[in-house]
Amino acid sequence: MNEAAIPDSTTAVETAVDLRREFNEVGIGEVLDELDRELIGLKPVKTRIREIAALLLIERLRKRMGLATGNPTLHMSFTGNPGTGKTTVALRIAAILHKLGFVRRGHVVSVTRDELVGQYIGHTAPKTKEVLKKAMGGVLFIDEAYYLYRPDNERDYGQEAIEILLQVMENQRDDLVVILAGYGDRMDKFFASNPGFRSRIAHHIDFPDYSDDELLSIAELMLTEQNYKFSADAEAAFVRYIALRKTQPLFSNARSIRNALDRIRLRQANRLVSDLDRVLTADDIMTLEASDVLASRVFEKGSEEK
Amino acid sequence: MRVTQGCFSFLPDLTDEQITSQVQYALGKGWAVNIEFTDDPHPRNTYWEMWGLPMFDLQDAAGVLMELNECRKIYGDRYIRLSAFDSSPGWESVRLSFIVNRPKEEPGFRLERQESDGRNTRYTTKSYAVDRPEGRRYGGS
Known part of the structure; x- marks a missing residue:
């Protein structure tokens, strides 16, 4: 036995x-x-x-x-x-x-x-x-x-x-x-x-939902994967963007961040193309500026409310 | 008389485990596996009845075995075979086909001789099983 x-x-x-x-x-x-x-x-x-x-x-x-x-x-x-x-x-x-x-x-x-x-x-x-x-x-x-x-x-x-x-x-x-x-x-x-x-x-x-800091890290990770980066000002602007966007309806965490980044890239491309006589460096093409972020509708709405 | 058609038919009947590895081999090659059954064992009877559609886009043999067991539940008294189709030439062609289920008793075939013009003789093979109506050939209800 x-x-x-x-x-x-x-x-x-x-x-x-x-x-x-x-x-x-x-x-x-x-x-x-x-x-x-x-x-x-x-x-x-x-x-x-x-x-x-x-x-x-x-x-x-x-x-x-x-x-x-x-x-x-x-x-x-x-x-x-x-x-x-x-x-x-x-x-x-x-x-x-x-x-x-x-x-x-x-x-x-x-x-x-x-x-x-x-x-x-x-x-x-x-x-x-x-x-x-x-x-x-x-x-x-x-x-x-x-x-x-x-x-x-x-x-x-x-x-x-x-x-x-x-x-x-x-x-x-x-x-x-x-x-x-x-x-x-x-x-x-x-x-x-x-x-x-x-x-x-x-x-x-x-x-769980992501915190503001986590959303920023996610944004940075996404940008690194796509060979982009924020300038210092743009990053500060994006922190404000996250805080504002979260208060608005239909916020869907990382997906909203990805969409926001896509639109920011669009505005950056538009900004670069608008000045055709400029000589661009690789750094210029990689960097997203504060103005690209701040042009978002989220800020208009946010300022109206304040 | 044991019917020998398709691959492996001179070997002892395959176990489920062996069937699984054969199917997995076929899926690994990107072939779609199909289940067919019949109760007419004549060698010229190439078009067996299909058990559902051929299974496309499978990754694992467990899915085929699931269907095979379903088919055995209903048509366990008949011949069931698996065929693997290769579509890489641009059309579906059979690459592998083997019997996975057979009736308990296979009565075999008889040879019929027909005396025709002059001293000519025509030969026909006929399965004893087909003397009974379809569906009742192998002791089925």
Whole structure:
């Protein structure tokens, strides 16, 4: 009896493992560092991902040591305001899961209601199944998942898609990881009306809004990637821009910042072209000036209010 | 009599694991995998019935296996084969085709001789299974 319970040297593959070596071998250290470097802020998200990565690493070791394990449930839900990096993080998660060997291919299939729900009777099931088949071995990312369920229309085909999803999420946990994403309050409502979903998802991760400082760092990171930079004045102006923009409606965090930068680049190009006789240096072309930032509508509106 | 058509047909029946790796090989080459079934085992019966559309853009064999198991649930008493289509020449052409499911009993074929003009004889192979109507050939309901 006792002999059977304790894995002895003949049955167990290994009895001791070097955790650091294993960590390096798997190569998730890189992915996690990249996550820290390239994603600004998002403290709770990063903590959670580290925890999941640690669990998966230990799970892997346990499997190698012959300790019985069921594969952990990896389905997740990401909630947060627009532009808080849900899609970006989903891509990273897929890479981490792939490195640890919990998904076989590590690709992400990103879908919304349109790709899952059909338009007439009998159209939904094949459509949903096709998407599921494409996502097998990787991660299925369902953006704005709450649109799947339309409580106002009881004959909506969304319910059929939900049922197929739930079935596959339960039966083929080894083949597929499902990540649902959406805005916080509406996702809560969605889960409240579909309790099956809530219980099948192990990790509920909330994405916080970015602070002003974080938004500035994000802007600078984006500019560096595109080989642009702020002049000192422009940076000060952009700090004011962020503060003003946040108070206005339809602010969507990093996405608004990206759009603002695109418009600033437009104005910079226009400014440079307006003076055709000038000789430009590389530095001139790279630098965004305060005037490019200040021409934004956000400032007009802000000054009117004051 | 054991029907031998397509690849691997002289080997023992493939296990699910072996099927998975064959499918994965096909997907790795960028081929679309299709499931077909029939209860008419005549070698000249090339057009089998399709189980849904060929599966395009798959990354992993698990999706094909899911469909195959669905198909086996309903048509488990018939022949089921997987074909892999390569579209790189500009049209879809079969690159790999193998049987993944066969009836428990395969009654085999008989040879019919037709005496025709003079001393000529015409030969026909006929499966014993097709004597029964479609759908009931292999003990199906």
